[in-house]
Amino acid sequence: MNQLDLVRELAEKAETKIVMLVADGLGGLPLEPGGRTELETAATPNLDRLAARGTSGSSIPVLPGITPGSGPGHLGLFGYDPLEFKIGRGALEATGIGFELGPEDVAARGNFCTLDAAGLITDRRAGRIASEESFRVVERLQAVKIPGVETFVRPVKEHRFVVVFRGRGLDGGVADTDPQAVGVAPLAPAPLSESARRTAEVAEEFVRQARAVLADEPKANGMVLRGFAAKPALPSYAELYGLRAAAIAVYPMYKGLARLAGMTLVGQPQSLDEQIAELARHWEQFDFFFLHFKYTDSTGEDGNFAAKVGRIEELDRALPGIERLGPDVLIVTGDHSTPSRLKSHSWHPVPTLLVADSCRPDGLAAFSERECLRGGFGLFPAKHLMLLAMAHAGRLGKFGA
């Protein structure tokens, strides 16, 4: 019996509220041997107080040593095994710009490129045209019409765009058309299986019409398509957990990931204060709240240790505003580590804290990578966190008699 079937069977209704605060890229590293991590350096009186009351641990997003992207990182936190459920590149890119994929959609990432008179690629990124120019080119592509299929083209940034085909029987099994070289023509979209033949034909027709429309463009007169993918079939929070789940996020990527899990997007917050205001405003309507805080990751990616410390302290100051609402379960975690020292996501476990009245105390006096190693949840796969959330919220029945 797998975890999803188990939780489906055991989930019970209760009048309890769960808040999961995800500080993106929370975990870190010291800058030099013997030093402290960002979290150990930050003044975090609220997190430390909560750690003394709750139970802590170190979550492993995928497997030891595996560095996750945002997609697998969040899937784990939401209780889906990231090795089982994958979000294809095209679907993730569409999700990241806030395009809501439907069940009949196949999305692909597009790059504009420059073709010569013979149709051979001279610039794989169309001179990295400015986003504004790309917006204009994408607008021209709205003229493309394919019988029996709805087509959506959306700009991303510079030469990058997303195309979504919507229609019955479409299939993401189409090969990339990027030859990864100049001096050659883009490849034809080739089906990887019989069931993707129609989708490949649709993509080919799209490219044919697009080429005609863009023939007079000086730079963006061609394109390559990559990462064809349908929306992943994730069971929803409502169906799995019986939770009315809300997502309160600033950035489209995390809104999109939450939508894939069936969460309802709440508000248009632009800051943590606004996110907490939305939380308060929608408190009665939902049982589960996913709050996403981006800046612990972006400062880490920038390699800005001090700025990451500052963002952790900002997060800490926001906690009383959440506590005031009286969540039955309050979780603080991250989707992965982003040590400023590495300027990138990493594989290191993520400090994780759960506070509820039913917590077994583990004697921690602070919230940090090192302290969490001695925490009551130990080192645990991130996909188990939702089981712990549900249990501490009194929302999981007994397994077996």
Place this chain on the structure above:
Amino acid sequence: MNQLDLVRELAEKAETKIVMLVADGLGGLPLEPGGRTELETAATPNLDRLAARGTSGSSIPVLPGITPGSGPGHLGLFGYDPLEFKIGRGALEATGIGFELGPEDVAARGNFCTLDAAGLITDRRAGRIASEESFRVVERLQAVKIPGVETFVRPVKEHRFVVVFRGRGLDGGVADTDPQAVGVAPLAPAPLSESARRTAEVAEEFVRQARAVLADEPKANGMVLRGFAAKPALPSYAELYGLRAAAIAVYPMYKGLARLAGMTLVGQPQSLDEQIAELARHWEQFDFFFLHFKYTDSTGEDGNFAAKVGRIEELDRALPGIERLGPDVLIVTGDHSTPSRLKSHSWHPVPTLLVADSCRPDGLAAFSERECLRGGFGLFPAKHLMLLAMAHAGRLGKFGA
């Protein structure tokens, strides 16, 4: 998606070196309640210094409570699930005497036995003939010739030998011929499936000819065959990890296990010093080095606590010679525990240490069974160690976007 597919997908090239030093049977037990283990008793200034810099943990070779043999113990360390990949007894015995199995080989363990005039077993071990006598008998068996099949017979020790059949379409699915009793005849080699019919016939013909050749032997005039097995199909280190891997081992068994994983055997070292000299000599040619140190196991098997302590100290003194080469990742671990108190392999977790610049410090001040329990890797399956090695060596890309 399983671990091997995952690592195959994520493996990246880098100019980094990984050294895995396997102290066979490293973990131990105190001799009496309240006492110290061998590792806690030994003076290990280098291991302790490295533990303060690196990340430690306790590896579980197979599953909690499961005592592994050398085969599964090493498979786990090399990143193969020992419950999925099995090395059949015959293949392990051939490997253990340094016979390099090919893809068309089926190996079996043989025991010489004594038969009476009616062909019934009177001594299942042929009076435990001396190894020298066995060598002579094995030499006579070189006369056996089977059409279409190459046959190799090699002595092991006393009455034990190995036979390898090489030919197209052979299959390890043949039942043991040992009736496990005296007063009865050896069983005929019976195929366990249709695809092993030919192999069973080959084995039967081998036994028929061997009986004729050995008819005048006073003791070793018969034989039983056990553990028919082909070479396990392990994906290689090169294919899986993109690593040029070298094995620097003294004993044939460990050389053989490394060869099964596609490692290159380096040198003919007879001591740890010679192993480190080989390491230095081949430093530029390889990315991964497996160094095997036998004596922590053999002293444990002997029940010689003090000698095991001494061997651990010998290992500790050798570490600076490895560090001097500047490995990007240095691992010290064992394939299982061999507590002197038990005089045998055991199921207890194995103290494991990984040192790299990208380690997250876990605050340990020493390297021991007890300290490792508080280490940053926690209790972890041995098969995950290679993921950690690859990650810390900057050789694993991001999973998902």
